[in-house]
Structure formats: C-alpha cells, structure tokens
Amino acid sequence: MIYNAREWARLRNAVLAVSVIAWIAILLQPRVASCCSVNGAGGSWRMLIAANPPRALAIDWALMLVAMMAPMLVAPLYHIRISSFARRRLRSIALFVLGYGAVWMAAGVVIVAMQLAASWRLPQSYLPAIMAGLVALVWQASPLKQRCLNRCHSHRPLAAFGFAADLDVLRFGATTGIWCVGSCWLAMLFPMLLSEGHFIAMAAVALLMFCERLDPPRTPAWQWRGFGTALRCVALRPRGPDPLTAGP
Amino acid sequence: MTLPKEAELLGANSGELEIKGSGAHTTVKLSSNAQRKLSGILSGTNAASPIYLGLENVRGTFDAAILSAFINLPENARPSDHRDLLAESVGLYGLRIASVGQEGNAGEGLTFIVEITQILIALFASRSFDPAEIRVSILTDRPLPDSVTITIGRVSIFVTSPS
Numbered sequence A: 001m002i003y004n005a006r007e008w009a010r011l012r013n014a015v016l017a018v019s020v021i022a023w024i025a026i027l028l029q030p031r032v033a034s035c036c037s038v039n040g041a042g043g044s045w046r047m048l049i050a051a052n053p054p055r056a057l058a059i060d061w062a063l064m065l066v067a068m069m070a071p072m073l074v075a076p077l078y079h080i081r082i083s084s085f086a087r088r089r090l091r092s093i094a095l096f097v098l099g100y101g102a103v104w105m106a107a108g109v110v111i112v113a114m115q116l117a118a119s120w121r122l123p124q125s126y127l128p129a130i131m132a133g134l135v136a137l138v139w140q141a142s143p144l145k146q147r148c149l150n151r152c153h154s155h156r157p158l159a160a161f162g163f164a165a166d167l168d169v170l171r172f173g174a175t176t177g178i179w180c181v182g183s184c185w186l187a188m189l190f191p192m193l194l195s196e197g198h199f200i201a202m203a204a205v206a207l208l209m210f211c212e213r214l215d216p217p218r219t220p221a222w223q224w225r226g227f228g229t230a231l232r233c234v235a236l237r238p239r240g241p242d243p244l245t246a247g248p
Numbered sequence B: 001m002t003l004p005k006e007a008e009l010l011g012a013n014s015g016e017l018e019i020k021g022s023g024a025h026t027t028v029k030l031s032s033n034a035q036r037k038l039s040g041i042l043s044g045t046n047a048a049s050p051i052y053l054g055l056e057n058v059r060g061t062f063d064a065a066i067l068s069a070f071i072n073l074p075e076n077a078r079p080s081d082h083r084d085l086l087a088e089s090v091g092l093y094g095l096r097i098a099s100v101g102q103e104g105n106a107g108e109g110l111t112f113i114v115e116i117t118q119i120l121i122a123l124f125a126s127r128s129f130d131p132a133e134i135r136v137s138i139l140t141d142r143p144l145p146d147s148v149t150i151t152i153g154r155v156s157i158f159v160t161s162p163s
Helices: A005-027 A045-051 A054-083 A086-121 A127-141 A143-152 A162-193 A198-214 A227-235 B032-043 B095-100 B117-125
Strands: B007-012 B017-019 B023-030 B051-059 B066-071 B086-091 B110-115 B133-140 B150-160
Touching: A005 A054, A005 A198, A045 A086, A054 A086, A054 A162, A054 A198, A054 B007, A086 A162, A127 A143, A127 A162, A143 A162, A143 A198, A162 A198, A198 A227, B007 B032, B017 B023, B017 B133, B023 B032, B023 B150, B032 B117, B032 B150, B051 B066, B051 B086, B051 B095, B066 B117, B086 B110, B133 B150
Parallel strands: none
Antiparallel strands: B007 B023, B007 B150, B017 B150, B023 B133, B051 B110, B051 B150, B066 B086, B066 B133
16 A cells, blocks of 8 residues: 555654653562563462462553563554545544454463463462573474464455444454464563563563564564564664565 | 545445456445445545445456456447456456465455546546446456356445545
8 A cells, every 4th residue: 555654653652652661660560570471379279379469460561561562563553544434544443443452352361361371370480481581492493383473474455434333443453463462472471471570581481572573574484473574673673664665 | 655544435246246257247336325435436526535446356267367346337348348447457466365365364365456547537437337336357367277267255335535
C-alpha cells in the first residue's frame, strides 16, 4: 500500500511510548520490579493461590504484554490505519487490540499456571527456567517457529464498511494473536520462571522478539533467527521501512 | 523521487473479487465524506490531490496473465472502444511465489497501485459520474484457463494529501 515515512514514524513513536510506560510501570511495581513474579512460592497450593490472586496475576500479565508486545504491533496497526476510513481508524485499532489481547490473555492462563506450578513444585529453583530456556532455544531454531513468524507478517485485506469492517479487524487481531502466541509463548515463559533477574531477562527476550519480526519472512528451516538482527539493532537506531523500497 | 504523501481511503468494494475467464467487475462504494472530498478535488474546489486505485492482495497460481483495470466501463461495452477508461495494465509476474507463502513472503499476494486522477476528472467533466459508486472492471488480456482463478482481496480507491 502507500507508505508514508512520517505517518509511520508518528504511529511507531506512539506505540513505543505506550510500551515504555508499561516498562516503567513494571519497574515501579512494589514487587521488586518483577512483573508476574510469584509470591508465597514453596508453600501449599492454597497458599500460593491466596498470595497470588487471579486479578493481580491478570494485571501483571497484561502489563507484561503491553510492554513486550506493543512494539511488534506497529506494522499491523499501520496496515489497519491505511486500510480504514479516517473516521474509523481509532475504532478499528481498538478492535484489533481487543482481538489480539484476548488471545494473549487466554494464553496467559496456561502460561501463568505453568509458572505457578513450577513455583509450587520447585520453589527458588533455576531448573524450570533452564528447561524452558533450552526448549525455547530449540523452538527458536525450528521451522515451526518460522511458520508462525511468516504468518505474523501476513496482513489480510480488510472490509471498509459497517459490521464487516469491525469483524474483519477483530479477526485480524485474533489471527495475529494466535500466530504471535505460537511464535513467542516459550520465550515469554522463560523470564517468568526465573527466581532472579526477571526484568533483565524480560528486556532481553523483548528485544529478541522485536528483532526477529524485523527480519522478512523466510522458508521454514532449522536455523537461528533473531539473534543477528538483535545484535545489529543494539547498535542502530530503529527505523521504519524505507519508503523508497518498502513493499506492499 | 518524491515521497508518497499521507494516503486516505475513499472507498472499497465489498469482499474478495474472483477473476475467471475474461475478467470480472466490481463496485467501489465511497463513504459520504469521501464523496464530498472526491467531488471537491475533481471540480477543483479542493486542492489537487492524486487519486489512486488499489488492487490489494492479488493472489493466484497463474503468472502468465495481464490484468487491465477500467474505470466505469459500460456494461457489455468493448474495452478497445474505451481506451480512455483504462487505468493501467499490470503483469502478474511473481504471482504464484507471492501467493504460496514461501521464499521470503507471507503469502499475501501482490498489490498494485495505479493513478486514476485524469480518468476521474474526465468522467466528472462529462457529468456521467456518480461519486457514490465507481465501477471497476478487471479484464484479462486473454481468457484464463477454466481451472484458473485469480482473486483480488480488495479493490480500493485512495487519495493522497496535497503537498
């Protein structure tokens, strides 16, 4: 479609600002800057649930999602923006976020349950994190991961009018969420299983996930992905697509 | 090269358009705001802004075809008699690879953007132009084989902001 560098930059900056606010909120949390950390680890299952009410866990998880996932949504949000009537843009973006967020919140039930189970059975142990980290590394290199990433790059055509337009962006959000969960769930689980260094691990995983999205779709195969771009990204200022070479 | 300006959607068709045989037709509907804006541009009331036709997410497995996009081509008219309504002819080179979701793409097909400002200005001047609905005809250079279907995800019309 018709990309405009200035419009892209404006949207990117707004999305990054939301992400930064979420990172700051995590840092300022009373629970020692550790979003989704578990209280009462090592006690009984009842104690664990009592010390970690579902509402608090859901808020922590949502905050973690906003901080880590928002930067990856610039491209689909831009696609919605340029594919929608000017008066519908905000509404369409809100519906996309609703669909995307609903999928991630549902996935969060499973991921947080795994975290709680690990804290209950192996309190203060690095073993669950090491195991999750190793599986995440294998997943990171697998062809299945590349399939999920390729699907995350897919931007479907959107209806312009009425209920069909609302349904289309909601479906687009849910579909993007599903492939995003498929791509990132293990990477999200890893920092949550760490008993220390939570925040730094979250930041490193967020950088890796952001950078692997900067890479173009590839033929699914066993290969490392994201790490090279992450190293280059640390040295370079993140930029939007070059409007002279950007594809549709 | 001049960078593209901010684009704004004026209208779109409803649903996917299937191209079979010698082509297909669809109607791009414009919102009421867009109709006012378009009429203003075409009549010279608003600042001159280029208007574009978008053929989004063209998908299929048959590369050896050329699609010609006509604006407000009358029904049953011979396209060769209305060359002034031809927006552009586009070759579908790379269509199969772009549609199957391998080799460096997400399988979303090809997208073409063509300028239609002059055609719309001429239609507007002829007073036979309804800004609420614009008929778009997508015709093939020769009939497609029976087993072949090419789809266009969305046909849309955009305007870019004046510089």
